[in-house]
Amino acid sequence: MLPPVFLFLLLTLLSAADASVQDFCVGDISASDTPAGYPCKDVSHVTTNDFVFKGLGKAGNTSNIIKAAVTPAFVGQFPGVNGLGISAARLDLAPGGVVPLHTHPGGSELLVVTQGTILAGFISSANGVYYTTLHKGDTMVFPQGLLHFQINAGGVTAVAIVTFSSPNPGLQITAFALFGNSLPSALVEMVTFLDDAQVKKLKKVLGGSG
Amino acid sequence: MLPPVFLFLLLTLLSAADASVQDFCVGDISASDTPAGYPCKDVSHVTTNDFVFKGLGKAGNTSNIIKAAVTPAFVGQFPGVNGLGISAARLDLAPGGVVPLHTHPGGSELLVVTQGTILAGFISSANGVYYTTLHKGDTMVFPQGLLHFQINAGGVTAVAIVTFSSPNPGLQITAFALFGNSLPSALVEMVTFLDDAQVKKLKKVLGGSG
Amino acid sequence: MLPPVFLFLLLTLLSAADASVQDFCVGDISASDTPAGYPCKDVSHVTTNDFVFKGLGKAGNTSNIIKAAVTPAFVGQFPGVNGLGISAARLDLAPGGVVPLHTHPGGSELLVVTQGTILAGFISSANGVYYTTLHKGDTMVFPQGLLHFQINAGGVTAVAIVTFSSPNPGLQITAFALFGNSLPSALVEMVTFLDDAQVKKLKKVLGGSG
Amino acid sequence: MLPPVFLFLLLTLLSAADASVQDFCVGDISASDTPAGYPCKDVSHVTTNDFVFKGLGKAGNTSNIIKAAVTPAFVGQFPGVNGLGISAARLDLAPGGVVPLHTHPGGSELLVVTQGTILAGFISSANGVYYTTLHKGDTMVFPQGLLHFQINAGGVTAVAIVTFSSPNPGLQITAFALFGNSLPSALVEMVTFLDDAQVKKLKKVLGGSG
Amino acid sequence: MLPPVFLFLLLTLLSAADASVQDFCVGDISASDTPAGYPCKDVSHVTTNDFVFKGLGKAGNTSNIIKAAVTPAFVGQFPGVNGLGISAARLDLAPGGVVPLHTHPGGSELLVVTQGTILAGFISSANGVYYTTLHKGDTMVFPQGLLHFQINAGGVTAVAIVTFSSPNPGLQITAFALFGNSLPSALVEMVTFLDDAQVKKLKKVLGGSG
């Protein structure tokens, strides 16, 4: 058997090598972000809880018009993913529920259906249309930055786990970007070919001004 | 003065080091692409012309409905940028011309106005609206993957040089993605909140089916 | 309303820009891999099915000694993730089931429990121990390259969806790397401090020679 | 029509997802840089002006010996490009003007001639020479880190827009690196094979000491 | 000869371009790390010494049980490598010395033997075994994240220079991760298949509790 002195010596060996080792970088989200993510929380304050997120177990509230809820576990909610190139969200779609057309500017998405049936698809730059009906256990990948959507395709609530190739993939819902802000109606019409009445109607619904 | 033998010896020194040196990788666009770009053309066949693109000097044809033309110098047209993280395009906007709302899934865009006046802007994930009028020499940057547009804001043709942080940034025009393909109208309506009549009208204009 | 000529003209506008656009790169896994992934399948042969994987809906066979099964949806099984920085797998753990200590050399892992209870943890370079019991819906992230494990911590089969920040994260099970190959016993003992009897016993069990 | 309650609910949906979304990271250049760029300015203080740079519209002052001027829009002058992998500069070359041999250690360069005629070229690691005369609208790409130059090749002032695959590409002018600092003459001679008189002459001109 | 005015003008030309140039980013290791490395030390305080590390010239103390010493020059000891994608260490192996099985989660390793003889090897994810005896001047590369080891294979002290493709590659010694911390013995046994007696014996030797 190795003598106890081993412990002390191996610790010495390691102590030099381990100085500043960065296996992970739990985000200090109170500090300023950088292009590569948040500064790291001091490792002496890191605990197991930093690597665990409990919010995806609870159904999102779908009592809304789109009958859908997205519960994100991005770096803002789950600082343990900072710098690790991955994050997650839970998607709840009540019957009739829709996640409207949107993009994630910062990452690709991988969706796994865990309950129900979902009609999902994306559109490529070359204007190709790729959509299908996904059942429990089916997985679909949506390449970075492309327009995509998810719709409940069954009579019961559908649930999916979605993950992203970025701790902070972003979410830009097209309808909200067009109609839910101060972009003037005339400008929206010019860049979308939509009719004035249509734009003004949706601006009213989605809270846009101008 | 150094004796002539130097040449031979230095060449020998270099010949070992230079084997397989990859300063550049002019794309062999006849071969299959990879996630990092095209395989490299044999360096012995590379000439200065591979690094030069002459198409941006000629005005695009704006005799169309949007009164706009985009002339790309992406890797498909300009194989010398393969693997170099940059590409370009020329934008012509006749009076009244518009580049409709679009994204580049694969890169950020930097626009420099070289003639005329352009109203340009983008919308952030947080639904912030950033737009302004750009004059000759003004530069604007559009972060990767975000919806943006450009509109001629003067009485004469406007021209801009746009460059991208990718040899192949992609281009997804929202109206075309919505109305210019086989995505069924009912589906488009569900994911955009647009009215049926509006969708069908634009599908007819933009050539969509379904 | 815009005249039909628009279609032709916009198609022309797009046709130039779309040449060689690489929104995605479905892997041609019959070709040689590269450090950035497989060459792209010709886009004209790409269908929706390339972006869908149906294997995660079916329980893995846990009728084995470790009472566990891993069903991967890495690029080899799911070529649509090629170049997209993400992949997935399904983990089934029957009661008593264990995924032995292992690493993924090429990516971080994010685990979401979809059924049952799992004791999961990892060990840092600084020899910190981070483990906890995860219930349905709980998520844990395991930073790239660090030793980690998952154990069924309840009386019923547990299931998890795991995703990775790489299309091809790799999987190195420590016990198998030590005892399941031709690495000579004497060498294993030197580099692990394990006793000769222990090494030889496990080599026999795990099929190692030498 | 969707009831107004929609707005509140969609805002709720978005508010969770949008927390910490990093579409862009306008550089706070008063803070310390990092290897990935500057920390981000608080998004609530970001305005359209952060994404606009007006300095490239004005001719640089070429009333100097090299009859050339470079007006940079790098991250230091244009904080909006921070983290976006792109930046720009304007190049003015009066008749007889020269941008001396130089490299950009941190990025590739793409040049578009907007006025006049420019003789431009680069030298590869394998000592290949690639140079040509560029006219208005011609574009040339200079791969990262390689020696290159630009010379006015016409009788009138030439202007070019140059962009880079980095927000901070750097600029190392060979003559200035050799003769414009405190590197001792003897040392310069040893590493360049230049004659002592030549080195001392240029050190005097370019302000070098030693 | 160029007139002295040249100096002033060229300095002006450069002063604009050089603002914020980031050729290097010597790490301020007193500040919080980020996923891309430490914030940069102010360039006005950077000296040649920041780019020089003198610790690899001195033999490590191998008067320990494993008769081995690792002297790291990672970013924590050598802040000049911050952001540069490289670091180094010195390895001393007295006769009988062993660097136990370990991984570097964050980078590949390249080893050059500078004295003596070393038996070195690694194990792949596919459980392939790659090992050989290295003599003075021989070089071996160990791909990122894979288990590997080094053993003195001669009668005299062996020395190697090892470098890494990361300023902070990490070091996880398997035996220490298993037996040198608070991971409960029962848990270790489950995830490794080791016998209880073996685990407890090594926990005692390596200082583990539980």
Next chain:
Amino acid sequence: MLPPVFLFLLLTLLSAADASVQDFCVGDISASDTPAGYPCKDVSHVTTNDFVFKGLGKAGNTSNIIKAAVTPAFVGQFPGVNGLGISAARLDLAPGGVVPLHTHPGGSELLVVTQGTILAGFISSANGVYYTTLHKGDTMVFPQGLLHFQINAGGVTAVAIVTFSSPNPGLQITAFALFGNSLPSALVEMVTFLDDAQVKKLKKVLGGSG
């Protein structure tokens, strides 16, 4: 003890996961390079020898004018480093030996002196000069793309191991780029400020034409 059936079952578990695992990608240097490196050699043909390079143990031939030799172990000579972000070379400097001013466009360099004394330094974009005398065991890092040099500073042959943050860093020796090719003398003079006589003298020595 675990029954032998374990082996078969664990192998089954692994066989799925291991399909297409890419721990490493030994370069098939007979195939076309890509921007990310060479296609991978079939893993079934990979042997330990692919990860070992024996050429750095032998002194380079310094019987030349610069009394220096560089022996590279880049991907062209050492295909095992393909895709791993690291490579190496041996530097021999006889008394009076010089590695002339040069850059590596594709990577940072880390030098470790293993014999003798070397005067080494680099020049920054901001024209800062960083040089010092290195003794046996001293290490210096040269940031990517910056001009640097090494000179024997003692009376005996000096040797160094240099490694790079790229499998293919490139090597551009300034004097050779200026005087050793077909770049016309007049052009060299314009972009360097050197005198005609100096340029023509060195063109003759270094084999340049024009």
